[in-house]
Amino acid sequence: MEKVQTIKEKLRNHMPNPPSTNTVACTLLWSAVTRARMQRVLELESEMSRLPMAVNGRKRIHERFVDPEAPYFGNVVLCSWVEAAVRDVAKCGRDESIEYMRQGRAFPSPDRINTGYIGVVWELVEQLIDRRALYPGWDLFDSRDLFITSWADLGLYNYDFGNGLRKAQFVRIPYAEVNGNVIILPRRRCVSGEASEEGLEMVVMLRRDDLEVLKMDDLWKLSK
Secondary structure, X not given: OHHHHHHHHHHHOOOOOXXXXXXXXXXXXXXXXXXXXXXXXXXXXXXXXXXXXXXXXXXXXXXXXXXXXXXXXXXXEEEEEEEEEHHHHOOOOOHHHHXXXXXXXXXXXXXXXXXXXXXXXXHHXXXXXOHHHOOOOOOOOOOOOOEEEEOOOOOHHHOEOOOOOOEOOOOOOOOOOOOOEEEEOOOOOOOOOOOOOOOOOEEEEOOHHHHHHHOOOHHHOOOO
């Protein structure tokens, strides 16, 4: 969080609306994962990389889009992504990359996903004869792209599950074997005056050898 806050402060005087904590954290992680992969795949530097981020569409749907008597519209999960040259991604979060980040080229734009966007996607899907033709526009199993889903705002630490369980002490996900996926876990925030350490927890799914390199990245060192 210290590194994230430092970047946000540097961008504050250069952007009308500085990026969110989630956006900066995702950008830093994308950069660190890319640097780790580049040590194993030398030719990666000449390629392009995509950072798709899952966007919850349900809260972005206008109330008139669904039946008031049956408002549930399933799991509307869309994606916002940014594509950039690997050599540029590898610099993000370091001093020489602030200008690149300031121009917004390192950040996805989930704000562009609104009711109109969701309606268009729905119509396109409805027109498909065979919906198996749909597939992700990125690769989860190579050494180029990184997909991130954030559960940070899910207040699981505030829920009381009743006798025998009470409130959760920690939140984790089951094991998943994927090369290029990250889940930002629910944040443990200060509630009702209780002491709580603000931070970000995440599950990073990569090749084992890339993970070992990632552990040594500057991302985990405190800002100066």
